[in-house]
Amino acid sequence: MSNQVSLTFHGAAGTVTGSRYLLDFNSRRVLVDCGLFQGYKNLRERNWRPFPVEPSSIEAVFLTHAHLDHSGYLPCLVKNGFKGTIYCTEATRDLCKILLMDAAKLQEEEAFYRNRHHYSKHDPALPLYTREDAKKALELFEVVHFSSPDDLDPGVSLGELSVSFYPNGHILGSAFLDVLVAGRHILFSGDMGRSNDLIMRAPELPVYCDYLVIESTYGDRLHDNQDIWDKVAEIINETVATGGSVLIPSFAVGRAQALLYLITELKHRKMIPYLPIYLDSPMAISVTEVMQRDHRYHRLNKARCQQMSRDVTFTRTVEESMSLNSLHMPAIILSASGMATGGRVLHHLSRMLGDHRNTVLFAGYQAPGTRGARLVAGEKNIKIFGSYYNVKARIETMDFLSAHADHLELLHWLQNMPTAPKRCFVTHGEEAASDQFRITINEELNWSACVPIMGDKVIL
Ligand SMILES: [Zn+2]
Incomplete structure (x- = not known):
């Protein structure tokens, strides 16, 4: 059949991870996002299954x-x-260099560790991919x-x-995509940022589309x-008052930089006492350098970045x-x-969880099944x-530092859509969240919406 376009949901359907959307049209095939499944073991095991279509048949990502979970x-x-070719913005490319190499290294290390300690079901344990891959x-x-x-000049033709x-304001380089294929506009929201993020500029308004993947x-x-400001200062001050330290497990990309900005601002506003602040993540340090190189898509100017x-x-x-293990005074460690789920934070957790004076402050969404x-x-x-390890430390979460738009922010963004899409596909959420947002789209906007399940294929 000619001029037919189909969209298949190979991930981020009924879950938040593994974003993979396949478009088939006129014997051509492209993919929007190519993410890992994370969280529960049964999801992670999906990473080991063969890709649903022959990878060599895909011409571009x-x-x-x-x-x-997208790359x-x-x-x-x-x-x-x-x-084929993998198309993305400059900052996304720079961040992928850091993230993919780190993911590969962690997988190599974990396989090595499992083999050395013989606690793998698979003998020998293999990494999902290597740094060479x-x-x-x-x-x-x-x-x-x-x-x-x-x-309206498209980035790719x-x-x-x-x-x-x-720009959609989620992290450095993040975008929503307007894919024009065989005459149809399909808008992929990506992960939507927020209108008043600490660091990222507000998302661009949505453009016309026939179909929406949100x-x-x-x-x-x-x-x-x-x-x-008050809430984070309060947590830090209460912890420091008992002689404890604050550990912030933080996503290396985006949240770590927002937190550094927030905490250093608190220090300058004298809302917290002087105490050492450590960023203990080579990856987060590299990402901070990417942010400090290019000021076009975030709110911090050069002077503020240097101050940080x-x-x-x-x-x-x-x-x-390792020298942080012997710290004898309160500190903040990101x-x-x-x-x-991995990385240096595990060493800090194993050292700090057993002391009731310490606080572990989670700074964003914790996918079900993770240690967080x-x-x-x-x-x-x-x-x-x-x-x-026994957990005696105080555990806190700060959802308000999320890099994701919430229910109302998503709805407000959609209200700026020039016309109603023919159909909306609600993805990248736990079942309850996706279904509630589907109902909101139906009731508040009167648009047609559905929640696809993994493997669903729709003809557009
Ligand atoms: Zn994201």
């Missing part, structure tokens, strides 16, 4: 942003035969400029397919509107990181990963590197 499967796709994927990247509503990238991470919730570097100690090497979600739920025994 368009990335909304660099977070691993982290690319090295596997390339390893399994993809030879990640490098090969990075060679296929091509940078695309952002479009603006006054300049490939015959009857063109794709425009618009995320719904916070589709059924509102962010806490309490004063973020003076206020914070960046611990890049393992030795510098470390990745944000959901405590279990700590937030109040579990008192947490397994790290095969050993159990």
Whole structure:
């Protein structure tokens, strides 16, 4: 059949991770996002299954942003035969260099560790992909400029397919995509940012589309509107008063930079006492450098970025990181990963969880099944590197620092849509969140909306 376009949901359907949307048209095939599944083991195991279509049959991938649940499967796709081009913005490319290499390194290390300690079901344990695989994927990247509503020049033109990238305020380089394919406009929201983020500029208004794929991470919730400055100062001050330290497991991309800005501002406003601030994540340090290089898409000017570097100690090497173990005075330590699924934060957790004076402050969404979600739920025994640790430290969460638009922010963004789309697909949310947002779209906007399930294919 000619001129038919189909869209298949190969991830982020009924869950927040593994974003992979496949478009088929006139014997051509492209992918929007190529993410890893994260969280519950049964989801993570999906990363090991063969990709649903032959990777060599896909001609291009368009990335909304660099977070691993949107980009982290690319090295596997390339390893399994993809030879096309991966299009994204400059900052997304820069961040993917950092994130994909780090993901590969963590997987290599975990496989090595499992083999050494013989606690793998698989013998030998293998990494999902290696740094060599990640490098090969990075060679296929091509940078695309952002479009603006006054300049409708698309970033990518490939015959009857063109794709425009618009800033959506989620993280550095993040975009919503207007994919024009065989005469239909399909808008992919990516992960939507917020109108008043600490660091990122507000999302661009939506453009016309026939079909909409909208995320719904916070589709059924509102962010806490309490004063973020007072709340964080209060947590830090209460912890420091007992002689404890504050550990902030933080996503290396975006949240770490927002937190650094917030905490160093609190220090300058004298809302918290003087105390050392450490950024203990080589990846977050590299991302902070990307932010400090390019000021076009965030709110912090050069002087403020330089100030941040003076206020914070960046611990890049393992030795510098280990020296934090012998700190004898209260401190603030930011470390990745944000959901405590890996990275240096695990060493800090194993050292700090047992002391009631310390606070562990989670700074964003904790996917079900992760260590972060279990700590937030109040579990008192947490397994790290095969050993159990008693949780005595105070556990706090700060949803209001989320990089995702909440229920109302998503709705307000959609209200700016020039006309009603023919159909909306609500993705990238837990079932309850996606379904609630589907109902909101139906009732508040009177648009047709559905929640696709994994593997669903629709003809557009
Ligand atoms: Zn994201």
